[in-house]
Amino acid sequence: DVLDISTVETGEMAMSLIAVNVLEVIQDVYLQAMKLAKKYGVEIIFAIEESRAPVFVRVDKERFQQVLLILMTNAIKFNRKPGVVTLFLQDTETGKIGLAVKDQGSGIAKQNLETIFKPFERLDAYNKGIDGLGIGLAIAKQLTENMGGTIGVESEEKVGSVFYVVFPICQAEDKHEFIDFE
Numbered sequence: 001d002v003l004d005i006s007t008v009e010t011g012e013m014a015m016s017l018i019a020v021n022v023l024e025v026i027q028d029v030y031l032q033a034m035k036l037a038k039k040y041g042v043e044i045i046f047a048i049e050e051s052r053a054p055v056f057v058r059v060d061k062e063r064f065q066q067v068l069l070i071l072m073t074n075a076i077k078f079n080r081k082p083g084v085v086t087l088f089l090q091d092t093e094t095g096k097i098g099l100a101v102k103d104q105g106s107g108i109a110k111q112n113l114e115t116i117f118k119p120f121e122r123l124d125a126y127n128k129g130i131d132g133l134g135i136g137l138a139i140a141k142q143l144t145e146n147m148g149g150t151i152g153v154e155s156e157e158k159v160g161s162v163f164y165v166v167f168p169i170c171q172a173e174d175k176h177e178f179i180d181f182e
Helices: 002-010 022-040 061-077 136-146
Strands: 014-021 042-046 056-059 083-091 096-102 150-156 160-170 177-180
Touching: 014 022, 014 061, 022 042, 022 061, 022 083, 022 096, 042 061, 056 061, 056 160, 061 083, 061 096, 061 136, 061 160, 136 150, 136 160
Parallel strands: 042 083
Antiparallel strands: 014 056, 014 177, 083 096, 096 160, 150 160
């Protein structure tokens, strides 16, 4: 993670943008997050209709998966026991799709929402015994923006948070593009 934040911040990360099936990536992330969820006593709800048609976004698949995994693991770690994390898709503006991760954690105070995406910002995580360096959301923000998406959070103290990413939808056959951020 420290190498990732350094690489992302210096602009030395190359990405290979291709049309990626969002539903396939979400399923992979869901399966990876299950082990951590069991450890923390948190249930994950995959709130996406099985009959939903595939949706494609133009991203670096590995980095896209990394962003979603960061959001999922944070939602699990910052949740309460027994808690629920819900992963869902949101149709947003025309031509865009949002992926959201909702938790039932303690929430984030409004004055801290601006700083939550800064490197090494852990708010009160250390006092709560939550593992991590506080760089996951900074990495997620940079990667999301480098892939042409946006990231955000809505939160209410003592209720929980919703972290989301929004990407333009593309056609499955969009051509491959290599971006070198040097």
